Amino acid sequence: MFLFALSLFFGSWLSSGVSLEFRYHNSAEVESYLREVNNTYEFTHLHSIGKSIEGRDLWVLILGKNPTTHQIGIPEFKYVGNMHGNEVVGRVLLLQLIDYLTRGYLEDQLVTRLLNSTRVHILVSMNPDGFESSSRDCMYSQGRFNKNGIDLNRNFPDAFSKESVPREVEVRAIMDWLTTESFVLSANLHGGALVASYPYDNSNKGSELQGGSSITPDNDVFIHLAKTYSYTHTTMHKENQCYDSKDFTDGITNGFKWYPLPGGMQDYNYVWGQCLELTLELSCCKFPSESELPGFWDANRGALLAYMQQVHLGVKGQVLDADGNPVLNALVEVEGRRNLCPFRTDINGEYYRLLLPGNYTFKVTIPGHEVLTETLAVPYGPGSFSALSHNFLLQRAEATTPSPSTTQPPQSCTASLIRAYLGDHSPSLASRGLTSLLLLQALFSTILL
Incomplete structure (x- = not known):
């Protein structure tokens, strides 16, 4: 009886009883x-x-x-x-x-x-x-x-x-x-x-x-x-x-x-x-x-x-390789949106991009595959409680060795990634060498902490 009374007391916190x-x-x-x-x-x-x-x-x-x-x-x-x-x-x-x-x-x-x-x-x-x-x-x-x-x-x-x-x-x-x-x-x-x-x-x-x-x-x-x-x-x-x-x-x-x-x-x-x-x-x-x-x-x-x-909002889906397998760490970039750290797929090959309704061109890149470019018409997703679902299906590149343009640095956004990939990607980096140096120093510090 005591335990039941105690449970009722705590239940007063919860929705089944009095509101919080x-x-x-x-x-x-x-x-x-x-x-x-x-x-x-x-x-x-x-x-x-x-x-x-x-x-x-x-x-x-x-x-x-x-x-x-x-x-x-x-x-x-x-x-x-x-x-x-x-x-x-x-x-x-x-x-x-x-x-x-x-x-x-x-x-x-x-x-x-x-x-x-x-x-x-x-x-x-x-x-x-x-x-x-x-x-x-x-x-x-x-x-x-x-x-x-x-x-x-x-x-x-x-x-x-x-x-x-x-x-x-x-x-x-x-x-x-x-x-x-x-x-x-x-x-x-x-x-x-x-x-x-x-x-x-x-x-x-x-x-x-x-x-x-x-x-x-x-x-x-x-x-x-x-x-x-x-x-x-x-x-x-x-x-x-x-x-x-x-x-x-x-x-x-x-x-x-x-x-x-x-x-x-x-x-x-x-x-x-x-x-x-x-x-x-x-x-x-x-x-x-x-x-x-x-x-x-x-x-x-x-x-x-x-x-x-x-x-x-926007678009969600997976990036799949030529064999239909989800790809970790694929770059999913939207034309005109050069992020300091490029958006990449997660362990499930998933990507999510919040975008307002409109037409957007996507570029998807992974080593050993052809760069994929697709334009999508994006509706307003919140009204239906779902962003546009779209999977990107990649084709294997003819060359056996990936070219430098498709070789990617590690998933984490570090100084080495900036050097290898983002040197001409960030709006703030494009303007002056000192800006690039400061950003590299800031990003490198994250590796050590």
């Missing part, structure tokens, strides 16, 4: 809640991607029809919260999102279609040590940094900076996580402003710097993603939201245009992880009163769901 309470839950409470969710719903999977300096687990809850393993054709999506420990609204929203998704699966059509077509990863807190040390001040609370006093959003490798710094354990956990999952779309949740910020956050004043913004090859997609969030949010798209912040047209900004930020996580995701990521600033006050939390959820709920749905 709107308050700030400490790390132990968050872990207890996530474990209970994982034990209750078979479409969830809980695992730790590492530990903080003080030994707290970085818990990730995965939700989807097949939560434990990747399925071919099902894109991987992630939300990361509480990177700055004193910016707490995102942490609360991600707990509420978990509650909403678990209650809605097989009951709500949108939630069901999302989780049947997407594998969703949620890291509620990237900086639990910072959260535990935070004081409840609106703007100037301690707790922003990790236990070592490091800003985690300045600690990632940076393609535009030659500075080499030790990686914090929380940052290393994220970097390792990106090697285990082929993430397609992501957002990290912050506070202190109300805006959707998109890459690049940094620049070395090469040709990526245009009109005060640092522009990626996928700038059109990033602007679409940012506007998807800001216009689905109840107020973000309106100007003058925070008294001490600048006005953001449409509620969006290029990260560098707002302020230069070296070592940021969203640039790292995009350049090295092939994952398009936004930084979402969700509250003028970093640590608002608990009484305001329901209002934040109401303002962001639709935007969080709409943004997740955008993982189905």
Whole structure:
């Protein structure tokens, strides 16, 4: 009888009982809640991607029809919260999102279609040590940094900076996580402003710097993603939201245009992880009163769901060799989009390219095979919860020895890859020799850390 009563008590956290309470839950409470969710719903999977300096687990809850393993054709999506420990609204929203998704699966059509077509990863807190040390001040609370006093959003490798710094354990956990999952779309949740910020956050004043913004090859997609969030949010798209912040047209900004930020996580995701990521600033006050939390959820709920749905933009599929086998590490390039690190297929031979509707020419390259060029008409995928599916079938080259143009460096984007392949590929590298040298130094430093 006691155990039954205890289960009912914990059940009050879950969708089968009272909705998750709107308050700030400490790390132990968050872990207890996530474990209970994982034990209750078979479409969830809980695992730790590492530990903080003080030994707290970085818990990730995965939700989807097949939560434990990747399925071919099902894109991987992630939300990361509480990177700055004193910016707490995102942490609360991600707990509420978990509650909403678990209650809605097989009951709500949108939630069901999302989780049947997407594998969703949620890291509620990237900086639990910072959260535990935070004081409840609106703007100037301690707790922003990790236990070592490091800003985690300045600690990632940076393609535009030659500075080499030790990686914090929380940052290393994220970097390792990106090697285990082929993430397609992501957002990290912050506070202190109300805006959707998109890459690049940094620049070395090469040709990526245009009109005060640092522009990626996928700038059109990033602007679409940012506007998807800001216009689905109840107020973000309106100007003058925070008294001490600048006005953001449409509620969006290029990260560098707002302020230069070296070592940021969203640039790292995009350049090295092939994952398009936004930084979402969700509250003028970093640590608002608990009484305001329901209002934040109401303002962001639709935007969080709409943004997740955008993982189905563009094209997805596999690259298959002449024998019909999936090919690891094949280059899948879109004409006119010269990425610093070329997009490549994963261990399943899969590729995902987020693209707006239109016609695009693809070039697919693997050693020993003819270079394949195809033009595809890309529809709007989010409406049907699926990007255009297209497999690239390659033909074996007549020559027995691959030519230099089809010889590829290793999959990781390193200095040697830049020398061998990217010397004339990056917009920022094309402008000046010094730019090339700085980028080579930055990339080489990642090999050693």
